[in-house]
Amino acid sequence: MNIIVIVKHVPDLVEELEIAEDGKDLNRDFLKFVVNEFDDQALEQALLLKEKGGGTITAVALDAPEIDQTLFTCLAKGADKAVKIVGDLEGRVTSHAAAHMLADALKAMSHDLILTGVQSAEDLDGQVGPLLATYLGEPHVSVVTGVEARGQMVVVRQEYAGGVTGEFEVDLPAVLGIQAAPQPPRYAPISRVRATMKEKKLVEIQAAAADGAGLNVRQMVRPQVASHAEMIEGNTDTVVERIVGIMAERGLMNG
Amino acid sequence: MPVKGVKQAPIVVEKDSVTVRGIELKGQWNRMFEPRVIDDYDLTHLDRVAALSGGESIEFCYQCGKCVPVCPVDVVGNYGPRKIVRKLQLGVDLTEDADLWLCTTCMNCLRVCPKEVDMIKIMPAVREQAILDGKFVPPELQKTFENIARYGNPQGESPRKRADWAKEAGVPVPIMASVKRPVDVLLYVGSYPSYHPRGKDAARAMARVLTALGVDFAILGHEEKEDGDSVRLAGEKGLYETLADSTIKTLAKYRFNRIVVFGPHEYNAFKNVYPKFAAENGLAWDYAILHYTQFLAERLDQLTPLLKKPIEITTTFHDPCYLGRHNGEYDAPRRLLAAIPGVTLVEMGRSRENGYCCGGGGGGMWLDSFAGGHQKMRLSERRVQEAVEYGASLLSVCCPYEVSRFEDGVKSTGNDGKLIVRDIIEMIDEAMRAE
Ligand code: SF4
Ligand code: SF4
Numbered sequence: 001m002n003i004i005v006i007v008k009h010v011p012d013l014v015e016e017l018e019i020a021e022d023g024k025d026l027n028r029d030f031l032k033f034v035v036n037e038f039d040d041q042a043l044e045q046a047l048l049l050k051e052k053g054g055g056t057i058t059a060v061a062l063d064a065p066e067i068d069q070t071l072f073t074c075l076a077k078g079a080d081k082a083v084k085i086v087g088d089l090e091g092r093v094t095s096h097a098a099a100h101m102l103a104d105a106l107k108a109m110s111h112d113l114i115l116t117g118v119q120s121a122e123d124l125d126g127q128v129g130p131l132l133a134t135y136l137g138e139p140h141v142s143v144v145t146g147v148e149a150r151g152q153m154v155v156v157r158q159e160y161a162g163g164v165t166g167e168f169e170v171d172l173p174a175v176l177g178i179q180a181a182p183q184p185p186r187y188a189p190i191s192r193v194r195a196t197m198k199e200k201k202l203v204e205i206q207a208a209a210a211d212g213a214g215l216n217v218r219q220m221v222r223p224q225v226a227s228h229a230e231m232i233e234g235n236t237d238t239v240v241e242r243i244v245g246i247m248a249e250r251g252l253m254n255g
Numbered sequence: 256m257p258v259k260g261v262k263q264a265p266i267v268v269e270k271d272s273v274t275v276r277g278i279e280l281k282g283q284w285n286r287m288f289e290p291r292v293i294d295d296y297d298l299t300h301l302d303r304v305a306a307l308s309g310g311e312s313i314e315f316c317y318q319c320g321k322c323v324p325v326c327p328v329d330v331v332g333n334y335g336p337r338k339i340v341r342k343l344q345l346g347v348d349l350t351e352d353a354d355l356w357l358c359t360t361c362m363n364c365l366r367v368c369p370k371e372v373d374m375i376k377i378m379p380a381v382r383e384q385a386i387l388d389g390k391f392v393p394p395e396l397q398k399t400f401e402n403i404a405r406y407g408n409p410q411g412e413s414p415r416k417r418a419d420w421a422k423e424a425g426v427p428v429p430i431m432a433s434v435k436r437p438v439d440v441l442l443y444v445g446s447y448p449s450y451h452p453r454g455k456d457a458a459r460a461m462a463r464v465l466t467a468l469g470v471d472f473a474i475l476g477h478e479e480k481e482d483g484d485s486v487r488l489a490g491e492k493g494l495y496e497t498l499a500d501s502t503i504k505t506l507a508k509y510r511f512n513r514i515v516v517f518g519p520h521e522y523n524a525f526k527n528v529y530p531k532f533a534a535e536n537g538l539a540w541d542y543a544i545l546h547y548t549q550f551l552a553e554r555l556d557q558l559t560p561l562l563k564k565p566i567e568i569t570t571t572f573h574d575p576c577y578l579g580r581h582n583g584e585y586d587a588p589r590r591l592l593a594a595i596p597g598v599t600l601v602e603m604g605r606s607r608e609n610g611y612c613c614g615g616g617g618g619g620m621w622l623d624s625f626a627g628g629h630q631k632m633r634l635s636e637r638r639v640q641e642a643v644e645y646g647a648s649l650l651s652v653c654c655p656y657e658v659s660r661f662e663d664g665v666k667s668t669g670n671d672g673k674l675i676v677r678d679i680i681e682m683i684d685e686a687m688r689a690e
Contacts, residue, residue, distance in 0.1 A: 014406060014413045034405070187397045189386050190404060191493025 009033035038117025044181035087207030099131035104208035142177035309380030322364035360617030382490025407480035437510035447655035460684035484524035489618025519577035563689035565597030571647035574610035575654035615656035
């Protein structure tokens with residue numbers, strides 16, 4: 001099975017985030033980036049499928065700061081090819097524009113399956129998968145927690161509230177939004193990443209003109225601190241009394 | 256020894272008697288049996304370990320068992336080189352066995368092993384192989400590797416905040432990049448004193464003590480990174496090399512007379528491991544390295560008069576494996592403790608050369624939950640119990656891994672209120688605060 005995995009970067013929350021002067025984006029000058037955790041899950045799912053049934057994996061990303069390192073890490077983990085889509089990609093790219101550019105590039109790449117992370121922490125939009133599937137005319141399933149190859153289709157699992165699991169048969173080629181792989185993403189030893197950087201090259205593809213439609217940010221604000229937690233101190237009796245008091249104040253108790 | 260389930264009679268191979276220069280020598284007194292089959296097994300896994308660079312000495316083991324009772328992991332579980340060798344003989348693949356991650360590279364086995372079976376080399380080699388082969392790596396360790404690779408510290412904190420502790424030191428803490436002149440002492444702080452709340456306490460105490468002694472010192476600030484020694488011992492050699500390369504190049508930018516380190520692990524890295532790496536990679540590395548207890552012990556004449564406030568307490572001292580056994584320094588910390596007025600030192604049974612391990616070495620610092628699942632109790636908990644058994648009210652330490660480990664151990668063993676844990680530098684700082 002030939003699988004394409006889409007990866008992207010999100011701002012690393014280890015550094016403080018600042019809002020840009022126009023109030024519509026983060027100040028990108030000082031941002032550090034990390035791979036979107038769901039994309040990491042998608043890659044792990046692809047690697048598991050390849051280990052079981054063979055085939056190839058191609059990691060694809062839109063150009064972004066530090067993205068080369070991430071694509072080489074994908075190669076070090078077991079992807080066969082890494083593609084970087086380059087072009088006019090400054091600042092924040094909306095999911096609509098991203099899906100357009102990806103669809104344009106992916107049309108020309110033969111594949112059975114496209115895996116994306118279900119969403120990214122950046123905008124929690126979750127639209128790249130569905131849009132990509134629409135542009136390519138392929139079926140799409142989202143919030144997937146397991147994929148199994150079965151002949152000319154895949155069986156995918158979705159989890160619902162209350163421990164209910166759904167299984168779908170999906171015809172190939174298809175686009176899947178991965179929530180979690182059946183096992184945690186594997187580790188890429190640094191020596192292997194370094195060796196990969198020497199041995200392999202990233203393939204660059206020119207991006208199509210981006211489509212401007214999609215999510216427009218009107219204003220970005222810091223979350224307001226609504227209330228503070230109250231630390232209850234004292235011995236067990238005082239603590240219990242206070243908890244009971246709070247419950248009574250909030251009308252959570254009868255009498 | 257049965258062969259394929261059938262008990263074998265010994266085969267007598269020696270002669271009954273021989274005549275040497277006309278003198279008849281009877282053989283009964285040294286009757287020897289033909290060597291009996293003791294390896295009627297598939298030795299693939301043992302051979303594989305022995306074939307690794309660093310794994311060779313696994314084959315030297317003759318199963319005498321001296322290593323088991325001194326192994327700190329065996330005290331709380333079922334472990335030791337003899338047992339690991341036996342499992343390998345019996346066909347267990349060490350790269351897939353939990354035992355691979357339990358050794359803390361404390362070196363107590365090597366101290367007593369007549370055959371020099373060297374777990375300090377064997378374990379990292381097998382771990383590296385397991386990691387390269389994509390075998391199971393405990394998730395907490397994997398996360399730590401990723402944090403160190405990305406941020407230069409195991410905690411996954413922002414590298415830009417590495418020197419934030421200094422803001423509350425109460426004394427200026429100069430940063431190398433801004434002093435723009437040579438200094439006497441480059442203080443290599445390390446990740447735990449830089450980021451861990453209790454480590455920061457010790458770092459601030461250190462800054463105050465050095466200032467009180469009038470030492471001309473500076474730190475690297477956000478240019479400092481994890482030294483990588485424990486990363487290497489945990490099997491991530493590539494990451495260790497990246498860290499060593501970066502630290503060697505950062506230090507080369509500055510001029511100083513000596514490096515004083517907080518941690519025994521940095522001490523071991525800088526003294527024993529970096530020189531080889533630098534030589535192999537055409538880099539310069541020729542520094543005087545001192546653990547802070549050594550640096551201060553050399554200045555006791557100057558320090559002692561400053562220690563005016565008595566600390567009336569019975570303490571015991573935990574020898575860090577990487578200062579004591581690995582580097583032979585047992586006295587400097589004890590001399591410092593002796594200089595603090597009021598302090599009475601009692602020695603635990605397992606001290607100095609036979610010191611018990613806190614469980615943090617060789618990557619153990621980042622394997623606590625995993626190891627906990629394979630042991631009756633944590634090594635740090637066993638050590639805390641020992642300190643209490645010997646009547647100490649204070650457990651003094653001089654390795655930044657230990658304060659948090661032992662404080663957790665005090666709580667989990669129900670010894671809250673009976674035992675406190677302090678870095679020696681905190682005690683010195685305290686003793687300097689005469690009212
Ligand atoms: S002390 Fe050395 S030779 Fe003896 S059992 Fe242990 S590892 Fe083997
Ligand atoms: S190095 Fe320490 S923990 Fe490891 S086997 Fe030897 S005695 Fe046990």
